[in-house]
Amino acid sequence: MDRPPLLMVSPLPPARNGIADYAAALLPGLAAHYDCAAAVEDWLAEAPPGVRVVDLALAHRLRGDEGRRLYQIGNNSGHGFVLQALRARPGVTTLHDPGLLHLYESTGEDRATILAGMRHAAPGLTATYARHLRGQGVSTRANHLLFDLAGEVLARSRAVIVHSRFAKARLRLTHGEAAIAHVEVIPHLLPPGRPPGRAEARARLGIGREEFLLVTAGFASLAKRLDWVLEALEGLPALRWVHAGEVPAALAPRIGRRAHITGHLPADEFDAHIAAADVLVNLRFPSSGESSGSLARALAAGTCCIVSRTGAFAELPGDAVIALPLAGGARALADALAALAAAPDRAHAIGAGGRAHAEAEMALPAVAARYRAVIEAAEDRPPGRSEPPPLLRLAADRALIAAALAGRTGACRLRLDLEDSDRLAMLSLAPGGLAAALLPPGAELRAAALEGRGLVLDLQLPG
Amino acid sequence: MSAAPLLAALFARALPGLAARDLGLPLGALLPWLPGTRAGIADAAALDPMERALLARFRQQGLPLLGLDPVADAAPDPAWEPARDRLAWTPSGAPVPGASLTLVAGGTGEAPPAEGLARILLLAGRDDAPERHDLLLPEPRLAETYECLRAAASLAGPGWQQGGRHLAPQQASLLLLVPRPGHVLDLLVPAAVLPHDLPAPGGSEGLPLEGVRQLRLLPGALPPLRWRLRLDFAGAEPGPAAVFLDGLRIPARSVPGGLVASIDPPADRAPVLGLAWRDGAPPGLRLVTLEARP
Numbered sequence: 001m002d003r004p005p006l007l008m009v010s011p012l013p014p015a016r017n018g019i020a021d022y023a024a025a026l027l028p029g030l031a032a033h034y035d036c037a038a039a040v041e042d043w044l045a046e047a048p049p050g051v052r053v054v055d056l057a058l059a060h061r062l063r064g065d066e067g068r069r070l071y072q073i074g075n076n077s078g079h080g081f082v083l084q085a086l087r088a089r090p091g092v093t094t095l096h097d098p099g100l101l102h103l104y105e106s107t108g109e110d111r112a113t114i115l116a117g118m119r120h121a122a123p124g125l126t127a128t129y130a131r132h133l134r135g136q137g138v139s140t141r142a143n144h145l146l147f148d149l150a151g152e153v154l155a156r157s158r159a160v161i162v163h164s165r166f167a168k169a170r171l172r173l174t175h176g177e178a179a180i181a182h183v184e185v186i187p188h189l190l191p192p193g194r195p196p197g198r199a200e201a202r203a204r205l206g207i208g209r210e211e212f213l214l215v216t217a218g219f220a221s222l223a224k225r226l227d228w229v230l231e232a233l234e235g236l237p238a239l240r241w242v243h244a245g246e247v248p249a250a251l252a253p254r255i256g257r258r259a260h261i262t263g264h265l266p267a268d269e270f271d272a273h274i275a276a277a278d279v280l281v282n283l284r285f286p287s288s289g290e291s292s293g294s295l296a297r298a299l300a301a302g303t304c305c306i307v308s309r310t311g312a313f314a315e316l317p318g319d320a321v322i323a324l325p326l327a328g329g330a331r332a333l334a335d336a337l338a339a340l341a342a343a344p345d346r347a348h349a350i351g352a353g354g355r356a357h358a359e360a361e362m363a364l365p366a367v368a369a370r371y372r373a374v375i376e377a378a379e380d381r382p383p384g385r386s387e388p389p390p391l392l393r394l395a396a397d398r399a400l401i402a403a404a405l406a407g408r409t410g411a412c413r414l415r416l417d418l419e420d421s422d423r424l425a426m427l428s429l430a431p432g433g434l435a436a437a438l439l440p441p442g443a444e445l446r447a448a449a450l451e452g453r454g455l456v457l458d459l460q461l462p463g
Numbered sequence: 464m465s466a467a468p469l470l471a472a473l474f475a476r477a478l479p480g481l482a483a484r485d486l487g488l489p490l491g492a493l494l495p496w497l498p499g500t501r502a503g504i505a506d507a508a509a510l511d512p513m514e515r516a517l518l519a520r521f522r523q524q525g526l527p528l529l530g531l532d533p534v535a536d537a538a539p540d541p542a543w544e545p546a547r548d549r550l551a552w553t554p555s556g557a558p559v560p561g562a563s564l565t566l567v568a569g570g571t572g573e574a575p576p577a578e579g580l581a582r583i584l585l586l587a588g589r590d591d592a593p594e595r596h597d598l599l600l601p602e603p604r605l606a607e608t609y610e611c612l613r614a615a616a617s618l619a620g621p622g623w624q625q626g627g628r629h630l631a632p633q634q635a636s637l638l639l640l641v642p643r644p645g646h647v648l649d650l651l652v653p654a655a656v657l658p659h660d661l662p663a664p665g666g667s668e669g670l671p672l673e674g675v676r677q678l679r680l681l682p683g684a685l686p687p688l689r690w691r692l693r694l695d696f697a698g699a700e701p702g703p704a705a706v707f708l709d710g711l712r713i714p715a716r717s718v719p720g721g722l723v724a725s726i727d728p729p730a731d732r733a734p735v736l737g738l739a740w741r742d743g744a745p746p747g748l749r750l751v752t753l754e755a756r757p
Binding site: 042043044052053054055056057058059060062084088089160398402407408409427430431432436437441442459462 | 480505508510512513514515516517519523530531532533534537647655677679705707710712732735737739741
């Protein structure tokens, strides 16, 4: 039977990005249902066998590209090209983190667009934070927790997949019931392949059989609370701690005094550390509903996991993980670790429970089948509700405007600074007038108005 | 598509000093065969937005492709304006402003040319798949241009069909057909004259690639055959470079000073060639020429 084509737009390995690993793990499952290709920014990205890798700029030339598209979007700059592609053509989007403010900030999105998103997410709070951002350019961690910029993704996608009910609920609270009618929950995915056994992994890493090993993993963002781990281990000097991943420079000296920090690891080394562990500590505070690839790997390996009872982690069954309260997190962690170190069989039992849960809920064939159901149901569905047109604030420079409008479709507003009114006057004398001089082909000028020291153009972009 | 290489050779021989513009992208039939031809799009607004965004990435000798930037299009072009013969290849049926000769791909139909214009019907290509293209020109230039083209048609080889006649004051025809499997010329183009997406335009030394991780080149359309493509470099060996055709990686092998690959270009558009290096192109590396043999 012919499989319909599906284009996944996502970073892929060797990008140091958990979503790249997720996408690579998901593709073989989707390939059972679709003729898959992966559109990338890095042309030398690595896809599983049988999946073509195509330069995103040329993906529209693939036969059948007018059909199904699946976007993988996370909250970092590695996903800027995915957002651009979604703007150009709607599809189904996996939203790995409902926040997205960091994505918008780190990919150079116009401040007016960010402020508009903030206003939409939390109207009552925006005035103060917008003043900080506009006046002093200040964007603190609070901004990233308070303001969710997922509105555009919700509006442009035919369906949105999140990994937890928590993430869906968070989207509902911010954007309303109507905006999330097309949001589906599909659990995270077990990594491909069979993880090594504990003994094998320990032999490989030179860790003694009787040693109690605690592992933390991935990029050590502040929300992973390595500070709590550090505090919890103050009274447990016999426990060995390895951080399998990178630690920000500011945090590294403090963590490095107690833990061995491996730095970024290839996938097989990463898996070996998780499989060798007696316990994976995978805390989050605050959580924005993000999912965790490290946790999925630990569940697959049957490694006991300690998580924070928050966000998506709070949805895991009680016999699959140890979930700690947020209040008194370090103390609770110390107690849990001491108990596990005294009774390692309990850690093994929880690890087995976690593996059973993962194999039932997170196995690739089951996840891929659920993806297929969402993709097919969304096939004829228009993108969600329409957003107010984005407002882009720019200098009156054709190249800047072309770059800002690239990939956008539909209604859009431009606010052009009038600092250089002589240049605007000169451009208005170009063949075809100001619009032809400043706007890319196909952009239709619907209205123009002076606002303060700016010229606001209402545009309709093709596509 | 089999006619473009023949017509390019015909015009180059008939009209020395010719300046050419190919406004037929995304096909770009003339572009590879008349090196120095400036590439463009006749109706950019009608393109698929993604194709338009792709073409907007390219610069040719530092300039955007024609049809995408009215300000750049209106800027003086020292290679175009002073030329006596300014040939524009276009898929649309009207004379191109500024061109003294407009070559309309696919012809202009049966209606007579507009007042003051003349037309030379060109029937060219393979004898089992002849193509019609119409050359529109000012009526006073018909006789002279027609004679130049007829004389140049003596490039015909054995077994070729050639002929033509002056049909009316405003109209003439010229026939140049080659027997199957066709006569396809080898292609040799300096890389720096091709549209590409590097920040620097390059020059007679080639395209500077040091440190470049990814590069797209738009060579223009090739007849739909299997071609042996050779990319020639200078300044260093290209090292472990990957080659791409329309965004998909294709097998390629290193030869001294170059890379060789077999390609099957699409029939309906100019393929985009890509080059990529995991750690950036080696120091001093320049792409000098692109060569293709059927």
